[in-house]
Amino acid sequence: MEIKVRNLVRSFGMTRAVDDISFEFAAGNVFGFIGPNGAGKTTTIRIMATLDLPDSGDVFYDGVSVVNYPEEVRRLVGYMPDSLPDFRDIQVWEYLDFFARSFGLRGAQRTRTLADIEEFTNLGGIRRKYLAGLSKGMKQRVSLARALVHNPGVLIMDEPAAGLDPRARLELRSLLKILSGQGKAILLSSHILSELQDICDGAVIIEKGRLLSAGTLSQLLAQASPGSAAGAPGAEGEGKPGVTLLIECAKCEEARLKLLEHPAVREVIIREEGKLQAFLEGDDEVVPPVMGTLFAAGLPVMGFARKSMGLEELFMKITTGEVQ
Numbered sequence: 001m002e003i004k005v006r007n008l009v010r011s012f013g014m015t016r017a018v019d020d021i022s023f024e025f026a027a028g029n030v031f032g033f034i035g036p037n038g039a040g041k042t043t044t045i046r047i048m049a050t051l052d053l054p055d056s057g058d059v060f061y062d063g064v065s066v067v068n069y070p071e072e073v074r075r076l077v078g079y080m081p082d083s084l085p086d087f088r089d090i091q092v093w094e095y096l097d098f099f100a101r102s103f104g105l106r107g108a109q110r111t112r113t114l115a116d117i118e119e120f121t122n123l124g125g126i127r128r129k130y131l132a133g134l135s136k137g138m139k140q141r142v143s144l145a146r147a148l149v150h151n152p153g154v155l156i157m158d159e160p161a162a163g164l165d166p167r168a169r170l171e172l173r174s175l176l177k178i179l180s181g182q183g184k185a186i187l188l189s190s191h192i193l194s195e196l197q198d199i200c201d202g203a204v205i206i207e208k209g210r211l212l213s214a215g216t217l218s219q220l221l222a223q224a225s226p227g228s229a230a231g232a233p234g235a236e237g238e239g240k241p242g243v244t245l246l247i248e249c250a251k252c253e254e255a256r257l258k259l260l261e262h263p264a265v266r267e268v269i270i271r272e273e274g275k276l277q278a279f280l281e282g283d284d285e286v287v288p289p290v291m292g293t294l295f296a297a298g299l300p301v302m303g304f305a306r307k308s309m310g311l312e313e314l315f316m317k318i319t320t321g322e323v324q
């Protein structure tokens with residue numbers, strides 16, 4: 001399954017909520033859809049889930065258009081909204097049974113499908129509870145179960161990790177891992193990066209309705225690291241994420257100049273007294289020769305560590321935090 005979002009535009013009055021957004025992801029990807037409050041995530045997701053129409057642009061699921069074939073798309077997409085089910089008089093099993101019926105599942109097939117989904121989402125023990133009486137984590141699992149009833153190839157989740165405790169978040173993460181391992185393409189939105197950074201293998205980052213960056217984590221890192229197209233135009237090492245080192249040493253300025261003599265060293269910043277941050281081109285193999293230049297020069301090094309840029313740092317780097 002390949003999902004292609006193409007030039008989506010959606011305005012509400014004077015507000016251009018989604019302004020020419022294009023990105024793509026595919027089976028096996030877990031992509032974070034990230035942007036500050038009001039960035040246009042829910043608007044985009046609702047269009048992707050056929051609940052709203054774009055002013056222009058389209059979304060294609062293996063070539064099937066949301067604008068022209070919404071009914072067909074609904075069979076391919078599992079959508080989990082940001083509001084959770086909250087009915088006082090409906091039990092968990094009834095809720096899921098209702099959606100299974102509406103997707104045309106009948107008889108033994110429906111019973112088997114629902115039993116499998118209840119087991120997968122660990123709902124067996126609470127299937128006779130009323131929805132309104134469930135905890136947030138339980139409701140989240142019911143909502144996920146509902147989105148999976150028709151075995152969609154794509155799962156789109158609006159703020160699934162919001163308000164979950166660390167344990168529930170871990171559970172969500174392992175369920176998503178299994179689902180992506182089964183070949184589903186997954187997109188989940190959040191404005192809180194730390195919620196997503198250990199779940200996702202890629203991200204789509206938007207702000208004020210505009211796309212800032214999209215791709216797998218390594219593609220994003222490559223775009224954002226110094227020396228890449230997005231980091232320092234014209235520098236070498238374009239397309240490679242590179243390595244960042246944190247170095248503790250006594251003679252920072254001397255060490256900085258020595259490091260810069262090495263061809264793999266792109267930039268060195270003195271972070272604070274006694275601490276350097278060095279950006280290297282290439283992969284881990286360049287670390288020993290670069291550190292070797294300091295040792296060979298007899299410069300005292302107290303310690304060093306390889307620092308990998310996480311999604312959070314990347315997000316801070318890419319966005320400016322502005323909202324409309």
Ligand SMILES: Nc1ncnc2c1ncn2[C@@H]1O[C@H](COP(=O)(O)OP(=O)(O)OP(=O)(O)O)[C@@H](O)[C@H]1O
Pocket residue numbers: 012015016017035036037038039040041042043044190191324
């Ligand atoms: N139905 C609507 N009518 C008017 N304006 C709307 C409507 N839906 C969204 N907007 C506006 O469009 C912009 C994008 O909103 P959207 O809900 O898509 O952002 P979001 O990224 O999902 O934000 P959040 O993280 O706060 O949920 C906002 O300025 C919002 O006020």
